Each structure stands twice: as C-alpha cells, then as structure tokens.
Amino acid sequence: MKAILPLDGSVQVFDPDVRALYSTSTVPTLLLGASLTDVIAPRLQQMFDGLSSMPRLVGYGNFLRAAHSSFADLCEIPEVLRGRPAACEPEFLPWRHVRHIESYLALNFFDATLRASADALARLDPAALAQVEELVYQRN
Numbered sequence: 001m002k003a004i005l006p007l008d009g010s011v012q013v014f015d016p017d018v019r020a021l022y023s024t025s026t027v028p029t030l031l032l033g034a035s036l037t038d039v040i041a042p043r044l045q046q047m048f049d050g051l052s053s054m055p056r057l058v059g060y061g062n063f064l065r066a067a068h069s070s071f072a073d074l075c076e077i078p079e080v081l082r083g084r085p086a087a088c089e090p091e092f093l094p095w096r097h098v099r100h101i102e103s104y105l106a107l108n109f110f111d112a113t114l115r116a117s118a119d120a121l122a123r124l125d126p127a128a129l130a131q132v133e134e135l136v137y138q139r140n
Helices: 018-022 040-051 095-114 118-123
Strands: 029-034 058-063 135-139
Touching: 018 040, 029 040, 029 095, 040 058, 058 095, 095 118
Parallel strands: 029 058
Antiparallel strands: 058 135
C-alpha cells in the first residue's frame, strides 16, 4: 500500500495497544472520523497520536456533529428499508456536506502522497483547513 484513508475506521480490536501498534506504520495515512461516534472517536485520536511519530504525511480530520453513518449515503434510501440512522436526523451534519469535505481531503491527500504535489500538501495544512467550521483537523 502506498497510502490509506480509513473512514471512521474502528481500532477497538487493538485496544489497549492502539498507539504502540500504529507507531510502527510507515504508510501515509489520513484518518477521517465522526465526533459523535462514542466508541470509535477516542481511539482514532490514539491512532493518530501513534501514527504521528513517523516522518510521512499523517492527518486526522474529525467531523463535528457527525456520526459513523455520516460517511454513507443511507439517508437516500427510504426509511422503511434503512431504519433511522442518526446521521439522517436534522441535528447532525448533512451527509452530503460531509461527503464534499471528505472528497476535498481525499483528493488532496492522494495527490500529495501519490503524485508528490506540493500544492495539494499545502491545501492539507491545518491553518488552511481551520476555516472549515465542521472539521477539527490535525497533521504531523
């Protein structure tokens, strides 16, 4: 693998060794998570902290007011078929908005890591992304 981008990826099976395990990775990584995912969100921070010890691009974007299901288009499926995932409720960040920001981050991450684009890397600077109110972004 040359780069990885897990979407609200669960690392709970590795608990309590998350930080130690991920500190051995040498693959550029962009983690995207949802702050309202009680079990996953704290562990993604631990994963980021472990990954950040290596000299390659590592980022963590945490979407505020989003849930695990915010990374899918479940809200487009009729409720009778899908149930009622939290991400479809009005108090959550709309999944389409999450998708737009997610796409922006993903395209720039892969351009920066796979094409060595300095412009794409600059667009992933935490100062540049601080203007996105719905996102808390960190980078090593």
